[in-house]
Amino acid sequence: MSTIYLIDHYANNLNSPIHRASALSKIIGAALAIGTSILTDSVIALMVDFLIILMMILLARLSPFRMLKWAIYPAFFASIFAVSQLPSSFIRPLATMLKAINSALIMLFIASTTPYPELFSILGGISQTIGNVAFLTYRFFFLFIDQASKRFTAMKSRGGLAGGWKKRIINMANFMGLIFVISFETSENVYSALKIRGYDGKIVCNRKIDIRLSWNDLLPFAFASCFLLVMVFSLLFKELVPA
């Protein structure tokens, strides 16, 4: 099952105090965690942030192993960057890797505890057109994954992956082409359906970032305060938390 599929499932179907908290408090916490990554190169500060994020993940009833597994994929790409920093010391590449894992984990945490339409409402704030494209992308993604998985099973069961490698490559390319065509046909059908309902380039999405705070927001704000403390401490006492 794809990462986005599971993230969407976690955001919509899990129940924890963090899931019930407003998107605003979680975004503030994430911004402060990312702020620490931007402002400090201290491995100790980044390690503390890592532990705080792990605690948040546990409290949100998410699997820390699965989150770490997903975070390793972006960290794998960042490893090229880290390797190129090796000539100077081992500390800087370590800090780079920690920054990659922390950023990935905090973003995964936000996405796994906040439904995507709420996150897309941020884009809707920039422009309605962009918000619409984001919202439809989210809708199409699940349709395409579903279509692709059905067609792939059909192709496999009819011997599409048997035979020589040349035949396999051609069959795979035809499969991808077919998925593209189906994707665009689906989008045309959606467009026709929307047009009948009076679509003029605007989809009214009622999911907005909720700025009303409740008791559930205490927990994300407590974590946000921890990130703020780590950031301030690492900046004020550089000699105690060296890079």
Place this chain on the structure above:
Amino acid sequence: MHIHVPDGVLPVWLWSLGYLLLAFFLFISLRKVRGDEKRGIYAAAMSAAMLVAMSIPLGVPYHMNLTVLAGIILGPWWALISDFVTNFVLATFGHGGITIVGLNTIVTWIESLIGLYIFKMLGRAFKQKSWRFAVAAGVSTFIALALSALLVIGIVAASGVNPSEEVHENESITIFASITLPIALIGAVVEAIVTSLIVTYMRKIGTTIIKG
């Protein structure tokens, strides 16, 4: 190719510049696409396809992009919006830092633009040939991805990949380039073949999504 750099590694001036450029070009693109809502639906479909492609690990630090295909199908302005949405969603699961979304969108958009214009140019040059779409799609994808790999290396060089005083900066950027370029070029060849086959298939079945 886009920059798989976490938050906090590139200097603030660089990623802020990325966001400034993005804001400027998005402003223009939103004016240009006004009234063309059908392409907007295509843009969403293309973003979803790019998301599927970009989230498939291939075992090496490379993944398919399909940004050139996005440029060919959507045109320059919708491609920018589609690239932005894709990079934003990717950043929500840690694939590239959230502060790098601006730079990444600009880099992937440049890929879409280069690919689109080379595709058009080659399509015109080989007007009478039946294989023109396959060749034009493959060649344009390869050139666009190779150039964007150089652009990414240029951006990292501009950032001062390793601000450490004891190491000469060139040494770090040489290591970065020597790891990145071979992977990017092999990936560009694979993606060029795949894009070419997809375009050929689309033309074969007579879809009008790709015009030319």
